[in-house]
Amino acid sequence: MPSIASLPSAKAELPPQAHDGSFPVRLLCRVSCVQLAAFLLAVLGCLMSICSTSANLDWRVWQVDKIMGSNQQGIVGTGIWGACSIRRVTLKKTNMICIPFNDEESLPDEIIVAQDLMPMASVATAVTVLWMAFALCNIFEPGKDENFIDTFFSTGARIELAAGTCVLISISWNLHSVLTNEGIPLPEVLGVPPIPTEQRAGMAIYVGFLAAASQLLSGTPVLGEKYFWKRSEINTSKxxxxxxxxxxxxxxxxxxxxxxxxxxxxxxxxxxxxxxxxxxxxxxxxxxxxxxxxxxxxxxxxxxxxxxxx
Structure with missing residues (x-):
């Protein structure tokens, strides 16, 4: 009579949907919807964080009464890397002068902090996207269990939370300066006063808020699913x-x-x-x-x- 040790053991296998069907169906058999949403939000947050950090978007838009050499009103676009003054010469012609920030001692603290935190957050978010993409690309490899993708996504979620916090600090501090109409000692070449007549938030601040929201929403549900929402499996002793x-x-x-x-x-x-x-x-x-x-x-x-x- 055969003993129990000699019986062939049936190893746990994946459901048939994990091997058959289209790629989305097979992916959903191994990855939760929360993890897929976190990956998409991480990609979106990475793109918007890079756009907000670039020199093409203005963080503050000034309205000045006059620019040196002209009695006309002008507009000054200020970012974290430089400033541009725009004044109208004729009805169909405008003159724009852009100067990068070289002297960091004359810049306010919120600009200096943003110059450090925003690039660091952009790089961290890009690394997180590559980290999660590597996990998704290798999930169908033989020998990969459920803990494989959970480990990658939980690590990426922590990086996303840190990056979103850095972006939120930079954006909030600069928005506070805009609301209180604080000035910046701009280079004399621009010919504008240090304090504007009117000031409003630029496009980079709005994009930065969306980037911070995407990064925080990308990391929070993944960690919440792992530590709070995920129900433990019921193990019967008999x-x-x-x-x-x-x-x-x-x-x-x-x-x-x-x-x-x-x-x-x-x-x-x-x-x-x-x-x-x-x-x-x-x-x-x-x-x-x-x-x-x-x-x-x-x-x-x-x-x-x-x-x-x-």
């Missing part, structure tokens, strides 16, 4: 039917095992004495095995035995 007999431990009551052992012994004697033909037919499909403190019965149905422990 499984009634299993596919892998090797994974079952002896946890049953010895008295109950003895009771079932005596019952099946009587059934065996009855079948052998009264119904030999039926028992021979049953014997080809039913086999019993006893262990200390437990009783194992399995049905030999083809190559996949179904085992029950009592």
């Amino acid at each position: 499984p009634k039917f299993v596919n892998d007999p090797e994974s079952v431990t002896d946890t049953e009551n010895p008295k109950r095992s003895m009771k079932y052992r005596q019952y099946f012994s009587s059934v065996t004697l009855e079948c052998e004495e009264e119904k030999p033909t039926i028992w021979q037919r049953c014997q080809s499909h039913i086999k019993t095995e006893t262990m200390p403190g437990s009783l194992a019965i399995w049905l030999t149905n083809g190559t996949s035995p179904v085992t029950g422990f009592f």
Whole structure:
């Protein structure tokens, strides 16, 4: 009579949808919707963070009464890397002068902090996107379990939270300076006063707020799903039917095992004495095995035995 150790063990396999069907279907079998949404938000936050850090968008837009050399009103666009003054020469012609910031000692603290935090946040977000993309590309490789993608996404979520915090600090500080109409000592070449007549937030601040929101929303749900929302699997200490007999431990009551052992012994004697033909037919499909403190019965149905422990 074969022992339990000699039975072929059926390893846990993925559902058929993980191997068949289109790519989105196979991906959703391995990745949760929260993780996919986090990846898309990370990509969006990376693009907007880079756009806000670039020198092409203005953080502050000034309205000045006059520019040196002209009594006309002008507009000054100020970023974190430089400033540009625009004045109208004629009805169809405007003159624009752009000067980069070289002397950091004359710049306010919010500009200096933004020059450090914004590039660092952009690089960190780009690394996070590549990190998550690597996990998604290798998830179908053999031997990758559920913890593989969870580890990559949880690490990327922490980086996203740090990057979003850096962007939010830079944007909020500069927005406060805009609302209080604080000035910047701009280079004299621009010919504008240090404090404008009117000041409003530029496009870079709005884009930066969207970038910070995307980065924070990308990291928070992933960590929340891992530590708070994900329900732990219910593990039963006494499984009634299993596919892998090797994974079952002896946890049953010895008295109950003895009771079932005596019952099946009587059934065996009855079948052998009264119904030999039926028992021979049953014997080809039913086999019993006893262990200390437990009783194992399995049905030999083809190559996949179904085992029950009592």
